[in-house]
Amino acid sequence: MDIDINIKVKVWRQKGPKEKGRFETYGLKNISQGSSFLEMMDILNEQLINEGKEPVVFDHDCREGICGICSLYIDGYPHGPDEDITTCQLHMRKFNEGDTITVEPWRSAGFPIIKDLMVDRTSFDKIIQAGGYVSVNTGGAPDANSIPIPRHDAEAAMDSAACIGCGACVAACKNGSAMLFVAAKVTQLALLPQGRAEAKKRAKSMVAKMDELGFGNCTNTGACEVECPKNIAITDIARLNYEFLNAKIRD
């Protein structure tokens, strides 16, 4: 049964990218366990506005787990203490009466903080722009079934394409590495015939961009895979390694 709970929220407050941040703790009364985590944050912000204080800045958009913009490192977990969901899908029934919930932004050199809990994830856009696409001549869309693709490959490509680019992998990684994200984006195209044409160029330029943007080196700890809301597997990283090494050795 969902009940109303009284909680404390310990939130990271930081005025700007260059400012020094600190934690602030706020008390909240009668929060329904049936409400979502972000609704709780909305209630907190309303309370702060009524008190004449500045509301907490955090990213959110679709609130149904598909857009990839919500973030938040809650009690030691990217996207909070629940499995395979984004922060916007997290419910307050995961928390109990009297809990102090610690809410932090993604912390990584590749994701500088803009304000409070909002981080700059445009580095992911830059990696996609470096090669995460298939070049096609425009015109009428070809028939979808004209190229035969083995079912297993199509399914595996679809699994990798589930990546919403939220950055939980980078947030979870002790090395601040973006390998799982890049691996998913390379894999979804590497498995399909349409993506093979530019496979070598793609692997090389996306990895080069990732390095340039200051992400760390993967050490295969597997923390990213555990925290990924879309269950991207680190075997995609093995595929990225293979695609990249294959491209470099053939140069």
Place this chain on the structure above:
Amino acid sequence: MHWLINSTIGRKFVMSISGLFLILFLLFHMSMNLVLVFSLDAYDQVTQFLGANWYAVVASLILAAGFIVHILYASILTLQNQKARGKDKYAVKNTKDASWSSKNMYVLGFVVLSFLVLHMIQFWYEMQFKELFGMEGAINRGSELIVPLFKQPLYVIVYLIAFVALWLHLTHGFWSALHTVGWNNTIWMKRLKNISYVVATIIVAGFTVIPIYVYFFVPSPF
């Protein structure tokens, strides 16, 4: 070939290949050691044969290069990764997502390296180094060094601690090395992790037998 230094996967590739090379060395070293269990005389023949001949010296140099590359790259990667993590650390630490050994490969590597220094002072310096530079007191019968050493419980314990660190290092290192060269997929993931435990256990068990055997079963030379 600058990508072996400039790119993240290139650096990992070097870690992987040098690591696999060192695992091969460990298997070789472990097999040589096991001779001791069967016969001290045979063990002495092995150590005399390896000695300071040109083959052994060249092999030692290649091996040293393998260690240096692996350690150097580990240090560079660790420093880069700490920088990539950013200055502010998380207030709530996550200890559940990844295994302790996978997150502490550098620490485990440092323990193994510290042991390596001790081990080289105790054996390599007395045997190959002294012979190579024509110093007095070079020993080429391994049993003259190993038996007195492992009759001291302190060194048996020190060596066993180092083997535990080595085991933890290898359980993550072996599958990780194959993963990095791209030899992994959803089916092989579980197999590789299991093979990793088997390889680490075979190597470490082979090494562990020696100090224990010498301590309990070899007659004291004193």
